[in-house]
Amino acid sequence: xxxxxxxxxxxxxxxxxxxxxxxxxxxxxxxxxxxxxxxxxxxxxxxxxxxxxxxxxxxxxxxxxxxxxxxxxxxxxxxxxxxxxxxxxxxxxxxxxxxxxxxxxxxxxxxxxxxxxxxxxxxxxxxxxxxxxxxxxxxxxxxxxxxxxxxxxxxxxxxxxxxxxxxxxxxxxxxxxxxxxxxxxxxxxxxxxxxxxxxxxxxxxxxxxxxxxxxxxxxxxxxxxxxxxxxxxxxxxxxxxxxxxxxxxxxxxxxxxxxxxxxxxxxxxxxxxxxxxxxxxxxxxxxxxxxxxxxxxxxxxxxxxxxxxxxxxxxxxxxxxxxxxxxxxxxxxxxxxxxxxxxxxxxxxxxxxxxxxxxxxxxxxxxxxxxxxxxxxxxxxxxxxxxxxxxxxxxxxxxxxxxxxxxxxxxxxxxxxxxxxxxxxxxxxxxxxxxxxxxxxxxxxxxxxxxxxxxxxxxxxxxxxxxxxxxxxxxxxxxxxxxxxxxxxxxxxxxxxxxxxxxxxxxxxxxxxxxxxxxxxxxxxxxxxxxxxxxxxxx
Numbered sequence: 001x002x003x004x005x006x007x008x009x010x011x012x013x014x015x016x017x018x019x020x021x022x023x024x025x026x027x028x029x030x031x032x033x034x035x036x037x038x039x040x041x042x043x044x045x046x047x048x049x050x051x052x053x054x055x056x057x058x059x060x061x062x063x064x065x066x067x068x069x070x071x072x073x074x075x076x077x078x079x080x081x082x083x084x085x086x087x088x089x090x091x092x093x094x095x096x097x098x099x100x101x102x103x104x105x106x107x108x109x110x111x112x113x114x115x116x117x118x119x120x121x122x123x124x125x126x127x128x129x130x131x132x133x134x135x136x137x138x139x140x141x142x143x144x145x146x147x148x149x150x151x152x153x154x155x156x157x158x159x160x161x162x163x164x165x166x167x168x169x170x171x172x173x174x175x176x177x178x179x180x181x182x183x184x185x186x187x188x189x190x191x192x193x194x195x196x197x198x199x200x201x202x203x204x205x206x207x208x209x210x211x212x213x214x215x216x217x218x219x220x221x222x223x224x225x226x227x228x229x230x231x232x233x234x235x236x237x238x239x240x241x242x243x244x245x246x247x248x249x250x251x252x253x254x255x256x257x258x259x260x261x262x263x264x265x266x267x268x269x270x271x272x273x274x275x276x277x278x279x280x281x282x283x284x285x286x287x288x289x290x291x292x293x294x295x296x297x298x299x300x301x302x303x304x305x306x307x308x309x310x311x312x313x314x315x316x317x318x319x320x321x322x323x324x325x326x327x328x329x330x331x332x333x334x335x336x337x338x339x340x341x342x343x344x345x346x347x348x349x350x351x352x353x354x355x356x357x358x359x360x361x362x363x364x365x366x367x368x369x370x371x372x373x374x375x376x377x378x379x380x381x382x383x384x385x386x387x388x389x390x391x392x393x394x395x396x397x398x399x400x401x402x403x404x405x406x407x408x409x410x411x412x413x414x415x416x417x418x419x420x421x422x423x424x425x426x427x428x429x430x431x432x433x434x435x436x437x438x439x440x441x442x443x444x445x446x447x448x449x450x451x452x453x454x455x456x457x458x459x460x461x462x463x464x465x466x467x468x469x470x471x472x473x474x475x476x477x478x479x480x481x482x483x484x485x486x487x488x489x490x491x492x493x494x495x496x497x498x499x500x501x502x503x504x505x506x507x508x509x510x511x512x513x514x515x516x517x518x519x520x521x522x523x524x525x526x527x528x529x530x531x532x533x534x535x536x537x538x539x
Contacts, residue, residue, distance in 0.1 A: 048336045048348050049348070051339075052332055052340075057211075057213060060234075062258070063254050063255065067210070067211055067212065068196055070189060070192025070195070070212050071191075071195050073097065073183050074186050076182045078194070082190060082191060082318070083273075083315075084275075084314070086273070093219050093220075094184040094218075095217050096180050097181050098181060100144075100176045101179055102138045105173075107127065107134075111170075112127050114168070118168070119161060119165060122155065122157075129154045130151060136150075186215075189214070189235035190327060193237050194319050195319075197239060197321055198320065208238070208239040212235055213232060213233070213332065214233070215231070224346070225347075232332035234331075234332050235327065236329075237325050237326065237327050238326045239321075239323050240323065241323060243310070243323075245326075248310075248326050249282075252264065252284045252328060259288075260288055261286040261287060264285065266283070266284060268283070269307055269309070273309070275312050276309035276312055276327075281307065284330075285302050286302070287302050290341075303334075303338070307328070308328035311325040333349060361516055363440040363442070363463035364440070364460065364463050366513055366516070367439070369509060370438055370440075370509055372467055372472045373503070374475060377479070380416075382478070384407045384416075385474045388406050388473075388474040388478065389470055392430050392434060396429055397428050400428060401421075401425055402421070402429050404420050405418075405419050406419055414538055418534065418535070419534070420532060421532075421534075421535055422532055428531075430532045431528070431532065432449075433469055435449065436448055437450060439454075439458060441454075441456070443517070444522050444523050445525070447469060469505045469530050472506040477534035480492055481494075481534075481538075490537070490539075491535070491538060492538070493535045495533040496531070497530070499526065499530055502524065507526060
């Protein structure tokens, strides 16, 4: 179904709410509830990771946690304060931010001559304007993305000319090398929690219950099925005088039970991060019936899903935080893989990227990419097409030579008479493949007779195109009759013999289907003897 802007504009909030309520559990792409016929649009499909984030947010909110957004860019000195002697190991996995320096660009006489030549009509005053804008850029008063528009506006010349002038006159801009800063992209949500908790203590008193679901970045040696360089972490903290490990266990159970996990194991984490109190860093293993018997290493139903611990007083004191803090975190993608039956993190996260995800289409999806090429464009042409089909269905086995009147009427003010004929002797009006239907079976595109031999191929109704060789041929014949009338011809004959490729029977494949079939080494087998002819006389 196509996107309908008018329907979207007319729909009220009540329409959307009712449609969502009635359709949220239906198969994706199902239409809106017929109770609201003027709002004809489809529900969108959520990405597995963002769908899981949405559910996690709701789960945390139901448990009484307030949502917080933590700093994403963290200075390396904060990592040293939080991780102590482990900071170098952590920073080794961090991405450092870099920026391009702003060059101190001079304008020599040679450059002035080149600028005047390129910008035609620019005088010394214009050169001074360029000099001042470049100086403002160097001082940071003009941003990089404003440099071209600023010069263009003040000189009243086009952006394209200014871009060309900078490119040819000031090679310094092309030779810039990024310079690293001391700022990093957050590799652990913990880096943000220390900053946030220190800040909020200046304005409020605990107890605090916060959660944050956001990106983290880690400079992995390589990405594979179980790790990416950027991922989402769902983290929470409880700051309270009496917070203990039991709070972590309770949060883990309360959170994960909302996703179908039934049993839990808590084991000491051997990693022993320095920012946790010794012996409080706990791994959470949870049992999910969906994993039992799966083709993964978690086929026994148990999976490590989260980690929690109590922040070290030493690390907290670096931020003048006098209260104990429990922190729990889990990888969103790992949970998403369970909920969405995925075994490869890359394929689930980036299904649109070929090197990450194998391209698989269901037979029903392929069937939607097969269609009749030429179609009649008038009501009369549609009638002609239907009449050709009807005569062939009635007389397909009649011995030849034979001829059957199919349609008589007017098109564009001209009288048209249409017949289905087979002029050759000792055969029939229609060949044995006439009623073959185009179906998709095990990713092969086939033209098949609907008989006992091919019963399985026809059982999947969604993989049947509903297009027989006869239907496609009749559509082509009707369209060619319309064209003959338009061109002032007195007669036209459309003949089909032995079909060897789809185009010979007026069937076309979407290029995507063609590419998919070729890439999968599957086959397109649309062929067979049809042997019939349509003639039209035009007066």
